[in-house]
Amino acid sequence: MEKLNQRQAVQEQYKRTDNLNTRISLHAKYSTNKQGFGNWIFSHYDLLAGSRVLELGCGTGDMWKTKLPAPRQDIALTLTDMSENMVSSAKALLGEAGQVSYAVVNIENIPYADHSFDRVIANMMLYHVPDLDRGLSEVKRVLAQDGCFYCATYGENGMMAYIAGLLKEYGVTDVTNKNFTLQNGCGILQKYFSDVQKLEYEDSLAVTDVEDVLDYIFSLTNLSPVARLGRETLRAVLEKEMINGVLHIPKEYGMFICRI
Numbered sequence: 001m002e003k004l005n006q007r008q009a010v011q012e013q014y015k016r017t018d019n020l021n022t023r024i025s026l027h028a029k030y031s032t033n034k035q036g037f038g039n040w041i042f043s044h045y046d047l048l049a050g051s052r053v054l055e056l057g058c059g060t061g062d063m064w065k066t067k068l069p070a071p072r073q074d075i076a077l078t079l080t081d082m083s084e085n086m087v088s089s090a091k092a093l094l095g096e097a098g099q100v101s102y103a104v105v106n107i108e109n110i111p112y113a114d115h116s117f118d119r120v121i122a123n124m125m126l127y128h129v130p131d132l133d134r135g136l137s138e139v140k141r142v143l144a145q146d147g148c149f150y151c152a153t154y155g156e157n158g159m160m161a162y163i164a165g166l167l168k169e170y171g172v173t174d175v176t177n178k179n180f181t182l183q184n185g186c187g188i189l190q191k192y193f194s195d196v197q198k199l200e201y202e203d204s205l206a207v208t209d210v211e212d213v214l215d216y217i218f219s220l221t222n223l224s225p226v227a228r229l230g231r232e233t234l235r236a237v238l239e240k241e242m243i244n245g246v247l248h249i250p251k252e253y254g255m256f257i258c259r260i
Helices: 002-013 018-030 036-045 084-094 132-142 157-168 185-189 210-217 219-227 233-240
Strands: 051-055 076-081 100-104 119-120 143-154 195-201 204-207 247-250 253-259
Touching: 018 204, 018 210, 036 143, 076 084, 084 100, 100 233, 119 132, 132 143, 132 185, 143 185, 157 247, 185 195, 185 253, 210 219, 210 233, 210 247
Parallel strands: 051 076, 051 119, 076 100, 119 143
Antiparallel strands: 143 253, 195 253, 204 247
């Protein structure tokens, strides 16, 4: 029942693109590392000629917007998400460029044959998977023996831990989903992959308009205890932390590169 409820919560959160776009916008607007997390992730992809690439949890496909047709015409790219609306948004954004295909796919039941892909990608989504063991087993199954699995995630000492710390006097604790983080991800992945490399992305936020942070907070359904405090209370707390009109917020993000 718990896994069913988790799955339903994730489906509800990503039914529309609004919440995801709100979170992407905050990072795009205020990140101090101007390379951009998506660009940094992409710089570590080793996309060889003839590669078959599967992305699980592609979201709106925004990461690929400036990269197509970077996956050369001899690279077959399959973009998937468990949300039909996300898949439709990605297709509308990217079109049918090159060998790009789209499908609604649940990582726990990937509908492709064994060893079908040379590269599998699952960024910022593994912590949402109710049965992560089954999901990673499926990833390993469809990955070629000499393939690579890329998965980005957040750490446990980033933005939401910082905000929870500011609100501790209100009884708020950090309830961020920690099912798969930079801290525990390596141990989880090593059950399925013999070679697991962790890379960390140096970044932070320098926010000049706290309304954008409030929008971010209210886009996260798992932060309902924070949201119940109301915008006025949250605004006052955040504005108190601003120095010379800037609110400095830590970020902790990175990725794993895995081989069988």
